[in-house]
Structures are given as C-alpha cells and as structure tokens.
Amino acid sequence: MEPAPTQEIRLPVLSRRRVELHIRREDLLHPGLSGNKFRKLNYNLQQMQAAGLKTLVTFGGAYSNHIHATAAAGKEFGFRTIGIIRGEELDGRPLNPTLADARAAGMELHFVSREAYARRGDPGFQVELLDRYGPAYLLPEGGTNREAIRGCAEILGPEDAAFNWVCCPVGTGGTLAGLVAGSFPGQRIRGYSALKADDLSESLKALVPGDNWDLCTAFHFGGYARIDASLVRFINQFFADTGIPLDPVYTGKMLYGILDEVGRGTFEKGSRILAIHTGGLQGIRGMNLNLRKKNLPLLQL
Numbered sequence: 001m002e003p004a005p006t007q008e009i010r011l012p013v014l015s016r017r018r019v020e021l022h023i024r025r026e027d028l029l030h031p032g033l034s035g036n037k038f039r040k041l042n043y044n045l046q047q048m049q050a051a052g053l054k055t056l057v058t059f060g061g062a063y064s065n066h067i068h069a070t071a072a073a074g075k076e077f078g079f080r081t082i083g084i085i086r087g088e089e090l091d092g093r094p095l096n097p098t099l100a101d102a103r104a105a106g107m108e109l110h111f112v113s114r115e116a117y118a119r120r121g122d123p124g125f126q127v128e129l130l131d132r133y134g135p136a137y138l139l140p141e142g143g144t145n146r147e148a149i150r151g152c153a154e155i156l157g158p159e160d161a162a163f164n165w166v167c168c169p170v171g172t173g174g175t176l177a178g179l180v181a182g183s184f185p186g187q188r189i190r191g192y193s194a195l196k197a198d199d200l201s202e203s204l205k206a207l208v209p210g211d212n213w214d215l216c217t218a219f220h221f222g223g224y225a226r227i228d229a230s231l232v233r234f235i236n237q238f239f240a241d242t243g244i245p246l247d248p249v250y251t252g253k254m255l256y257g258i259l260d261e262v263g264r265g266t267f268e269k270g271s272r273i274l275a276i277h278t279g280g281l282q283g284i285r286g287m288n289l290n291l292r293k294k295n296l297p298l299l300q301l
C-alpha cells in the first residue's frame, strides 16, 4: 500500500529551536477508516475472514472513533457489526453524530451500564456476548490487540528511518506499541496521553515492547475528551497556519504538547520529529455541540 502523505510544518517556534516537524497524514488513508483505525482493523478483518466469521462485536464510548470506523468497515465490506456502548442512560435518547453515523452504517447498538461495560474483558462476559450474538469476532475497546499492533507497525516505512523522534497520541496504547515495534535504530517514540491516568505509563509496559519510548502526560487537558478554550484556539490557529485539521481528543492535544515542548527546548537542536495524525476528525461535530452548550468557541473546520 502507498504510504500516507507527509507534510512539513513551518512555524516560527520550529525554526527558532532548529527543530523539524513533519506530519504523517494517516487521516487521509481512507475516507471511513481514517488514521490508526485503518491500521488496527486491517489484520483483524483478515483474521475474521479466515475464521469464516461474518459478525463483529466490539466496544466503545458514545464518541468512539473506533465504533464509527468499525461500523463503516462493516458497511463497506459487508459484515454485521454490533457495538456494545458504555452508558445505558443513552438508550432511547437522540443519538449523537458518531452513533447516528454508526447506526446508519448498519451497526446494532446495545447500550450497557458502566458496571457491565467494565466487564468487557472478562471471559465470562464475552461468552455471554457470543451466546447472544452468535458466532462472532470479538474486538476489544479501541480495536487494540495483537493484530492491531501489527497493523500500526506498518505506519512507519523505510523513508522514516531518518526521523529521530516519532510522536503519537495515546488512548489504549496500541498505536504506540505498533510504532515501537516498527521503529528504526536510534529512534525514540513519544506518546501523548489523552487520558488522565497517573499509572498509564506503568500499565503500558505490558503492551509496549522495548524501551525506546516514553509517555508525556502533561497535555490531557483534564482528561479524556476534556477541552478548554485554549485548546480550541490552538486547533483553529493550527488549521489556519497549516491547512491541517486536528481532532480535539487526540491529535489536537498531541500537537499542542509537541509545540509547547519544542518551545521549551525538550527536543534537542537538529531534531527531526515525525508526528502521526491518527484521524478522529469525525468527533468534531459532537464536540462542537458540547462546546456550544458551554458557550465556548467552536472548532472551525
């Protein structure tokens, strides 16, 4: 497959600090399966097909990019999709844009309590799901498993060996794990956490191979899907300066963090950074509905 395009960013802070920043536009890989979702689903869908299964069951929150992409894949490739969605209170309420798209693509949505959702990894709960939905391929939350990591390792190609830093956003850590697996000698991979979880770095150690990576936890803006006016302004300004849209949950926070750290001299002079645009732009519509309710400025894309 052709690699996704890469765009060099030119901003005064980068030239002042003599740091190069390039963005790999994985968000442009596929219209419905944007960014890391294409990578994560690729080998999983091959496994599902090899096992002769025609139903995929997966898990996510109401704004999940993974739910959105899995539903789109089901529609495009002709398999049944079932989404186990966190929050039984959402049942019967008008769907947000993410879930409305998923249902329009044919996904069956099942809303479960937070307690039931917390059991999503339990073998017992998984057996119950398989009893209910028939023979099915079970894909974990965020699509992160061994096949996903194998797919994310392919984000990097031989043309990337000359970057000494590769940066990505982190939720479940599957993308980070894949990048570390696909990294070149001398490269460091830096993840930017979208979650407020003090022990995330420790728990990632079980998933992420090697030791040429670290996790930055300073730019989660209060936690998952939390956002404030300064982040909205940053995303809008970055789009105006570069033409690159960022999502508010993952890539916006990562780029805010990278440029803040460049300004502080965290990356040594002469660094060449490759930041991975992991997609997630579908979430902007739902975020703007929330921003409007809170009287905050909107994302202008």
Ligand SMILES: Cc1ncc(COP(=O)(O)O)c(C=O)c1O
Pocket: 035, 036, 065, 066, 142, 144, 169, 170, 171, 172, 173, 174, 175, 176, 247, 250, 251, 278, 279, 280, 281
């Ligand atoms: C757009 C986007 N970027 C980054 C991530 C984080 O990826 P991971 O869960 O593999 O850490 C996600 C979540 O899966 C996502 O939807």
